[in-house]
Amino acid sequence: FMPPVANPPSKQPLLTMLKQARAYGLGLLLATQNPVDLDYKGLSNTGTWFIGRLQTERDKLRVLEGMESLANAGMNRAELDRAISMLDKRVFLLHNVHERAPVVFHTRWAMSYLAGPLTRQQIKQLMADRRTEAPPDSADSAASADRSARGAAGASSKHAGATSSATIPPVLPPDIDQRFLPVRRRGGIEYYPFAYGSARVTYVDTRKGLSHEDTVSLVAPIVDGTPVSWDNATTIAYGPQDLDKKPEAGATFADLPDAAATASTIKTWSKDFEDELYRTRRYDLFAYSDLKLYSEPGERERDFRIRIADALRSQRDDEVEKLRDKFEKKLERAEERIRKAEQKVDREEDQAEASKTQNYLNVGTTILSSLLGRKRLSRTTISKATTAMRGVSRSQKEERDVERALEDLEAREAELEALTAELEEAVETLKDSYDPDAVELDTTTLKPRRTDIDVKLVTIAWAPMRDGEPAWD
Numbered sequence: 001f002m003p004p005v006a007n008p009p010s011k012q013p014l015l016t017m018l019k020q021a022r023a024y025g026l027g028l029l030l031a032t033q034n035p036v037d038l039d040y041k042g043l044s045n046t047g048t049w050f051i052g053r054l055q056t057e058r059d060k061l062r063v064l065e066g067m068e069s070l071a072n073a074g075m076n077r078a079e080l081d082r083a084i085s086m087l088d089k090r091v092f093l094l095h096n097v098h099e100r101a102p103v104v105f106h107t108r109w110a111m112s113y114l115a116g117p118l119t120r121q122q123i124k125q126l127m128a129d130r131r132t133e134a135p136p137d138s139a140d141s142a143a144s145a146d147r148s149a150r151g152a153a154g155a156s157s158k159h160a161g162a163t164s165s166a167t168i169p170p171v172l173p174p175d176i177d178q179r180f181l182p183v184r185r186r187g188g189i190e191y192y193p194f195a196y197g198s199a200r201v202t203y204v205d206t207r208k209g210l211s212h213e214d215t216v217s218l219v220a221p222i223v224d225g226t227p228v229s230w231d232n233a234t235t236i237a238y239g240p241q242d243l244d245k246k247p248e249a250g251a252t253f254a255d256l257p258d259a260a261a262t263a264s265t266i267k268t269w270s271k272d273f274e275d276e277l278y279r280t281r282r283y284d285l286f287a288y289s290d291l292k293l294y295s296e297p298g299e300r301e302r303d304f305r306i307r308i309a310d311a312l313r314s315q316r317d318d319e320v321e322k323l324r325d326k327f328e329k330k331l332e333r334a335e336e337r338i339r340k341a342e343q344k345v346d347r348e349e350d351q352a353e354a355s356k357t358q359n360y361l362n363v364g365t366t367i368l369s370s371l372l373g374r375k376r377l378s379r380t381t382i383s384k385a386t387t388a389m390r391g392v393s394r395s396q397k398e399e400r401d402v403e404r405a406l407e408d409l410e411a412r413e414a415e416l417e418a419l420t421a422e423l424e425e426a427v428e429t430l431k432d433s434y435d436p437d438a439v440e441l442d443t444t445t446l447k448p449r450r451t452d453i454d455v456k457l458v459t460i461a462w463a464p465m466r467d468g469e470p471a472w473d
Helices: 011-024 040-044 057-066 068-073 077-084 120-126 138-143 147-160 262-278 301-372 379-433
Strands: 048-051 091-096 103-106 188-206 210-221 235-236 285-286 444-446 453-466
Touching: 011 040, 011 301, 040 057, 048 103, 048 285, 091 210, 188 262, 188 444, 210 262, 210 285, 210 444, 210 453, 262 453, 301 379
Parallel strands: none
Antiparallel strands: 048 091, 091 103, 188 210, 188 453, 210 235, 285 444
């Protein structure tokens, strides 16, 4: 499903889920007896690990590659290698990204007796204490009324009159479509007039490719002798489709100033409403400029940081892979030089051994010839002795060649070790540069253009009150 080399159709979706699904509360479980068969980028994006006894060295190396980030969690690679190598049967190493260090634990036997489906009698027993409870009163849910709207309603009642004997709404011109806010607390209702405006506002930043659409509904108190001020308006959650076209039966109505009951007044309100939205409406989004990431409308900072961490982790994995590819050729060249140096050592040792053996033979032959020959000393004997001495000198040269070959091999091995250390240091430095905990968020503000404000309705809306408190929420 997720091999290290091939790319089956299942691989990319799984890698994407490992990088992004946690931001949406979705977990993913990977289980394998051979970690070497999994892509290390998938392993490195896994937050919780249960590592059991590994059969091969390759499996252990693949696990170590995927868990290199543990170096920042209180355990370096050597300690982790040693801990995994010491695992016995039914012993596991647990690593959780939220913990400071891995933990070794033993499994234990557990037995669970699971009951079958609940019977009708069991359901009856379980629900006995709930069947006697009365259903919640829907009127009680209105206790969380809009505080600022209450203040606006209070201002309206003070200037428009706290009581009214009118039991029907005033008759308005046919081109004024007056509405009524829904009543949530019935009984003793008195309506007060408000200017109501609702528009669809699109917040746009074309340069960054960001946009957000929202419906804004405001109510502003209508006070006799004072123009409607949208500056002091209150935001409510009722769109035009949520308003009633008929009042609550038996309700009374406060006075409506005559100046408000004209089409020209409504037109002025509409223009002022649009101007108010253009001047004051803004929508803020979290931003991370380094990756040009922006939060979604309504997205919490925590969720946005999770997305940033996923993006950083993905970019870090790509950069680490590029870095490994860059060092791979250097490592291959260093390993090839070591291989050639080893071959040279073997060759020089073979030559030195052969030269030493031949030298022993020459010396032995010369000595025997001198002792057993008829003549104690002859030109031939002297020549053989000279040749034997030259062999000794050549043998010593061969031994020095072996020493030089060994020194060259050690230098090549040290070069490979230094290159490997340089790679590990570069990887750690790269990982530190992608630390999600060090991310500093900015804020980008979206604002509407005039053409992005679509006014849906501006009219007179009657707000229900009961005992001086809003009867709507």
